[in-house]
Amino acid sequence: MKGVLRIAREELRLLWRGRVALYGLALLVLLNAVAAFTSWEHWRHAAAERMRYQARANAEFDAQPDRHPHRMVHYGHFVFRPLDPLAAFDPGINAQTGHTLFLEGHRQNSPNFGEVRQSSLLLRFGELTPAFVLQVLAPLLLIFVGHASVARERESNLLRVLLAQGVAPGRLVAGKAVALLGFAGMLLSPTLLLLAGTAFAIPHRAGAAIGLGAAYGLWFLLWVAGVVGVSTLCRRGRDALLALLAIWSVCVVLVPRLAPELAATTLSLPTRLETDIAVSRELKAIGDSHDPDDPYFAGFRKQVLARYGVTRIEDLPVNYKGLVALEGERLTSELFERHAAAGFDRQAAQLLWVDRGAVLSPVLALRRLSMALAGTDLHHYRRFVEQAEQHRFQLVQALNRLQAEKLSLAQDRSSRDDRISRQHWHGLAEFHHEPPSLVETLGRAASSAGVLLLWLALLGGLLALGTRRLARSS
Amino acid sequence: MNWLVHEWRLLVRSRLAAAALLLLLCLSALAVLAGLREVQRQRHTIARVQGLQQQELQAEMQKHATKGDAGSAAYYTFHGTWDPPSPAAFLALGLRDAAPYVLRVRALALQAQLHEGESTNPELVLAGRFDFAFVLVYLAPLFLVVLHYDLVSGERSAGRLGALLALPGTGRRLWLRRSGLRVGLVFAALVTPALAGALASGTPAAGLLTLLLATAPYLLFWSGLALGVAALGGSSAAKATALVGAWVVLTLVAPTLSNAALARLLPVHQGVELMLGQREAVHGAWDKPREATMERFFRGHPEWRGTAPLPAGFHWKWYFAFQQLGDESVQAQVAAYRDGLVARQRWTERLGWLLPAVGVQAALHRHANTDLLAELAYQDRIAQFHDRLRRFYYPYLFSETRFGTDAFAKLPRFEPAPVAADLPLPPLLGLAAMALLASWGGIVSLRRIGLLQARPSAAPS
Numbered sequence: 001m002k003g004v005l006r007i008a009r010e011e012l013r014l015l016w017r018g019r020v021a022l023y024g025l026a027l028l029v030l031l032n033a034v035a036a037f038t039s040w041e042h043w044r045h046a047a048a049e050r051m052r053y054q055a056r057a058n059a060e061f062d063a064q065p066d067r068h069p070h071r072m073v074h075y076g077h078f079v080f081r082p083l084d085p086l087a088a089f090d091p092g093i094n095a096q097t098g099h100t101l102f103l104e105g106h107r108q109n110s111p112n113f114g115e116v117r118q119s120s121l122l123l124r125f126g127e128l129t130p131a132f133v134l135q136v137l138a139p140l141l142l143i144f145v146g147h148a149s150v151a152r153e154r155e156s157n158l159l160r161v162l163l164a165q166g167v168a169p170g171r172l173v174a175g176k177a178v179a180l181l182g183f184a185g186m187l188l189s190p191t192l193l194l195l196a197g198t199a200f201a202i203p204h205r206a207g208a209a210i211g212l213g214a215a216y217g218l219w220f221l222l223w224v225a226g227v228v229g230v231s232t233l234c235r236r237g238r239d240a241l242l243a244l245l246a247i248w249s250v251c252v253v254l255v256p257r258l259a260p261e262l263a264a265t266t267l268s269l270p271t272r273l274e275t276d277i278a279v280s281r282e283l284k285a286i287g288d289s290h291d292p293d294d295p296y297f298a299g300f301r302k303q304v305l306a307r308y309g310v311t312r313i314e315d316l317p318v319n320y321k322g323l324v325a326l327e328g329e330r331l332t333s334e335l336f337e338r339h340a341a342a343g344f345d346r347q348a349a350q351l352l353w354v355d356r357g358a359v360l361s362p363v364l365a366l367r368r369l370s371m372a373l374a375g376t377d378l379h380h381y382r383r384f385v386e387q388a389e390q391h392r393f394q395l396v397q398a399l400n401r402l403q404a405e406k407l408s409l410a411q412d413r414s415s416r417d418d419r420i421s422r423q424h425w426h427g428l429a430e431f432h433h434e435p436p437s438l439v440e441t442l443g444r445a446a447s448s449a450g451v452l453l454l455w456l457a458l459l460g461g462l463l464a465l466g467t468r469r470l471a472r473s474s
Numbered sequence: 475m476n477w478l479v480h481e482w483r484l485l486v487r488s489r490l491a492a493a494a495l496l497l498l499l500c501l502s503a504l505a506v507l508a509g510l511r512e513v514q515r516q517r518h519t520i521a522r523v524q525g526l527q528q529q530e531l532q533a534e535m536q537k538h539a540t541k542g543d544a545g546s547a548a549y550y551t552f553h554g555t556w557d558p559p560s561p562a563a564f565l566a567l568g569l570r571d572a573a574p575y576v577l578r579v580r581a582l583a584l585q586a587q588l589h590e591g592e593s594t595n596p597e598l599v600l601a602g603r604f605d606f607a608f609v610l611v612y613l614a615p616l617f618l619v620v621l622h623y624d625l626v627s628g629e630r631s632a633g634r635l636g637a638l639l640a641l642p643g644t645g646r647r648l649w650l651r652r653s654g655l656r657v658g659l660v661f662a663a664l665v666t667p668a669l670a671g672a673l674a675s676g677t678p679a680a681g682l683l684t685l686l687l688a689t690a691p692y693l694l695f696w697s698g699l700a701l702g703v704a705a706l707g708g709s710s711a712a713k714a715t716a717l718v719g720a721w722v723v724l725t726l727v728a729p730t731l732s733n734a735a736l737a738r739l740l741p742v743h744q745g746v747e748l749m750l751g752q753r754e755a756v757h758g759a760w761d762k763p764r765e766a767t768m769e770r771f772f773r774g775h776p777e778w779r780g781t782a783p784l785p786a787g788f789h790w791k792w793y794f795a796f797q798q799l800g801d802e803s804v805q806a807q808v809a810a811y812r813d814g815l816v817a818r819q820r821w822t823e824r825l826g827w828l829l830p831a832v833g834v835q836a837a838l839h840r841h842a843n844t845d846l847l848a849e850l851a852y853q854d855r856i857a858q859f860h861d862r863l864r865r866f867y868y869p870y871l872f873s874e875t876r877f878g879t880d881a882f883a884k885l886p887r888f889e890p891a892p893v894a895a896d897l898p899l900p901p902l903l904g905l906a907a908m909a910l911l912a913s914w915g916g917i918v919s920l921r922r923i924g925l926l927q928a929r930p931s932a933a934p935s
């Protein structure tokens with residue numbers, strides 16, 4: 001152990017003297033700070049704006065005058081997707097999804113005003129966030145700093161001398177790895193501090209913040225093992241650098257674009273327009289609530305009359321028009337739900353396709369893990385959309401129920417002139433989004449974490465192989 | 475021409491260089507194929523959707539033509555709009571994966587319909603497309619770096635540099651032609667598949683020209699930079715580090731930093747404002763006196779003032795009048811929203827004068843008609859069509875004419891905008907200027923090679 005630490009200390013001393021490591025470290029820490037600051041600023045601004053708009057939409061709903069309940073069904077409500085505090089660390093898909101959702105009767109709208117549709121192509125270069133810096137830039141710095149660690153000794157023929165003097169190859173490699181790990185630790189420490197601060201300030205996200213810290217720790221470990229491993233295998237530092245740069249560009253730049261491309265063309269999604277048409281056709285096949293002779297609604301009327309034991313809708317104790325509205329909304333919502341679920345399932349299947357790319361590029365697994373923990377992945381988005389849809393359904397049905405119960409059929413002639421008191425919809429519209437629990441998120445993220453661990457085992461094997469070859473070569 | 479054959483032999487004998495060029499050719503071909511396939515898929519989708527839409531229109535006609543009621547026909551009938559990909563779209567797919575390229579609208583208030591999203595998988599959109607623009611912007615510079623970084627130091631470490639410099643008639647010309655050959659080959663590897671794709675998809679000549687005029691200066695910029703660094707002293711590893719560092723800054727860090735700055739300096743939140751504002755206007759109308767609403771409508775559309783007054787009870791003309799007033803009431807917000815978006819695009823283009831990666835993206839996407847401006851142009855087209863639709867329905871509504879099968883047959887049809895394949899001159903000029911600057915810098919720094927060699931203390935690599 002003592003030998004290992006001595007070698008590590010010497011290596012670090014050398015790095016300290018070399019300018020690349022020092023400047024690189026300073027640059028990356030600076031960049032990380034800028035990323036953290038801009039990302040947090042953006043988060044704070046967006047979160048405040050959404051809260052403000054949500055409060056305004058809630059107030060506007062409550063302030064609606066006396067109306068026919070069906071007018072309120074069409075007036076609808078806006079919900080804004082709340083931002084997870086950890087989204088400041090890894091915004092994930094937040095810029096790609098809309099965050100403003102209009103809830104109304106008979107229709108399921110899409111969340112819109114996503115940042116990507118409102119941006120010039122600059123957003124396509126990526127966003128400057130702490131996650132981007134750690135995923136893309138940090139490995140590059142580790143490569144520049146560590147590629148020559150063992151190869152340099154071999155190139156300058158010092159390796160033979162060292163081994164002849166009785167330094168065990170395992171100890172030499174371990175020393176180099178410990179040094180690079182120390183450097184990686186310095187690189188990661190601002191992030192860990194940031195995450196610790198977040199965990200402290202927002203206790204209910206502490207688990208996820210710790211998980212993020214662990215995930216990026218694992219990511220750095222992976223690169224340290226890979227960089228030192230390749231360095232033991234290459235004859236010259238230059239070869240190691242080229243090989244590692246090639247690996248980096250394939251892993252970090254190429255595969256993350258290629259895999260989604262394959263997924264999108266293998267499993268394409270129907271357009272929104274087609275889904276809308278499919279829903280409306282299925283709806284027409286069920287029945288038309290406005291058509292007095294429609295078989296489905298004739299059957300429905302018969303059922304209702306039987307339930308209340310009367311023969312005419314005029315004798316019902318409730319407003320039949322309201323009952324039809326309730327039934328119609330139930331039918332449409334069932335269809336919306338089914339089609340939306342099918343769409344999301346297909347998207348999840350696309351992501352399973354992308355996951356296969358993790359065989360070539362662990363960054364895909366890391367990204368999934370990071371977004372899941374930061375609450376910014378597809379699953380979190382789906383949860384929001386589904387909860388908002390549930391809320392839409394409940395809101396519309398509550399209003400339809402008001403129409404059924406507060407208005408009699410005789411009173412309900414025109415949705416313009418027949419009104420009920422506005423007291424009835426006070427507090428009806430408020431939406432509370434319930435994000436998934438940490439346990440559920442961890443359960444979903446487990447497979448990505450598993451892939452990263454597998455990669456670590458693989459690269460550890462590479463390191464061991466390199467060490468054995470080192471021993472043989474002496 | 476002898477030297478060319480000679481240099482070519484030298485180059486392909488290096489396995490790394492040959493493999494790199496072959497790989498680049500494969501990646502470019504793959505990107506072009508992926509782009510062509512995606513464009514084909516989008517065309518199929520548009521055709522499929524149009525068919526569906528036609529069936530829907532027929533169904534609506536059968537339902538409403540017997541009743542002859544223009545109001546319910548206008549309320550229930552959706553109309554398809556579409557934005558076909560341009561012939562050059564396969565090069566740079568741009569926003570077409572995030573924004574809808576098919577959208578159906580009806581004669582109700584437009585702003586509530588125009589901003590509808592498309593059902594896309596956001597995690598796939600996040601990564602960005604694998605298209606020619608990606609290969610050119612991100613990958614090609616890396617290949618140039620690999621082919622350049624040890625151009626000089628490789629000779630030096632092989633002990634040939636002194637001999638090379640001592641040969642008569644070499645000097646600067648030697649390095650220039652070596653670098654030139656490399657750039658030429660990279661250019662060929664990139665552009666051959668793209669040109670083949672462009673010819674296959676019927677890109678007009680201006681498109682081919684843009685492709686060449688965007689690719690060449692971008693490659694010249696990077697080769698100039700690489701040559702300049704290669705000519706400096708220091709080890710091969712230090713040069714590779716410097717060049718990849720420059721690549722990271724110019725293609726990854728600076729654009730993302732600028733994006734963060736642009737998002738901060740040009741906030742665009744009016745989108746939500748206009749939605750909220752329009753809803754208040756439209757739904758508030760139900761509670762306002764109908765005559766006042768009609769009066770406001772007639773002020774902007776006096777041609778209907780003389781028509782019959784509103785009867786008791788519901789009338790569609792009042793309904794459609796307040797729908798239009800809803801759109802008109804948020805005109806200021808719509809303009810502000812659009813101005814914000816256009817400003818973002820303009821600033822990005824200006825940034826392209828400083829950052830070649832941004833410049834080449836802007837040029838390709840502008841030409842491919844897949845950028846933010848193209849999306850706005852599609853929205854304008856929808857708005858124009860929507861306006862025609864309204865004007866078409868109004869005579870039936872206000873003069874209470876029967877809306878029968880013949881009226882359905884005369885319904886306006888959406889026409890996509892003709893693709894204007896103009897040369898995106900400003901970004902191309904910016905690129906050319908940067909290419910000249912970098913090449914000049916590269917050539918000037920070549921002078922140092924001899925100086926370094928002459929100095930005995932020059933560090934061996």
